[in-house]
Amino acid sequence: MTAASLKEVLKPAMEEHRAVAGLVVLGWEDARAYVEAAEETGIPIILQAGPGCRAHTPVPIMGKMFRHLADQASVPIVCHIDHGYSVQDCLEGIDSGFTSVMFDGSKLPISENIDITARIVETAHAAGVSVEGEVGLVGYAEGASSANTLPEEAARYNNESGATALAISVGNVHLKTEKTSGINFGALKAIEEVTTLPLVLHGGSGIPVNIRKRLARESSVSKFNIGTELRMAFGNALRKSLTDNQDSFDRIRLLSPTIDAVKSVTIEVIRALNGKPE
Structure with missing residues (x-):
């Protein structure tokens, strides 16, 4: 299966009232773990290279690694x-x-954000590549505070930028290690009423699973960014591997x-997120 664009996976997700991770x-x-999970479930995913990775x-x-994995997968990746700043x-x-890029112009005036996007x-x-943008600033658990997305700015971005998807700030926060119920459903509804693009929530690890399910089923949120809870799974497994293999210096054995x-x-x-039972 050829690697897919963001548009190719988000449009069906939005129409079918589900979301993509x-x-x-x-x-x-x-x-590799993410793609194996996609293969086993038959559910499309988005592999993301953020600033830390880059x-x-x-x-x-x-890019070569992602495409190698995606082009050999049987589901859209x-x-x-x-x-991208x-x-x-x-x-x-x-x-x-x-196959997809995000321009994060959330710290810029809305007109400049739209023009650059x-x-x-x-x-x-x-080039057949999709573009995600952001309006409103999603803060960090131990860093910059959030600035909620203004519906009038979201409407302008929706109508003028040409983007495929729009990341918004409605109480979601990056790098949360504990789940909270901080989503402002009223603010989300106000944005939905003036936009048609699939919406994106960064900081998905901080959103309880039942709220993610509800949002995927009932709203225009079609993409959740998930990082922290997966890093925690990786870290816990690595610590156990180091304990279990104290005489090993083979990184492949330790990381496997x-x-x-x-x-x-x-x-x-x-x-x-896909509406299937865990």
């Missing part, structure tokens, strides 16, 4: 640049084989147990 990749083991491994290398970040992703969209769409552990958690995540 954007899974944060940091290396080979977790990327700082650790060059984008062209990540999107290869996505997450939180510049035009160059997005263009490098397009040139490196990614539209420029990226022109190049991306010519993390694949099944991350895969197991991923299956639960993507089945819940």
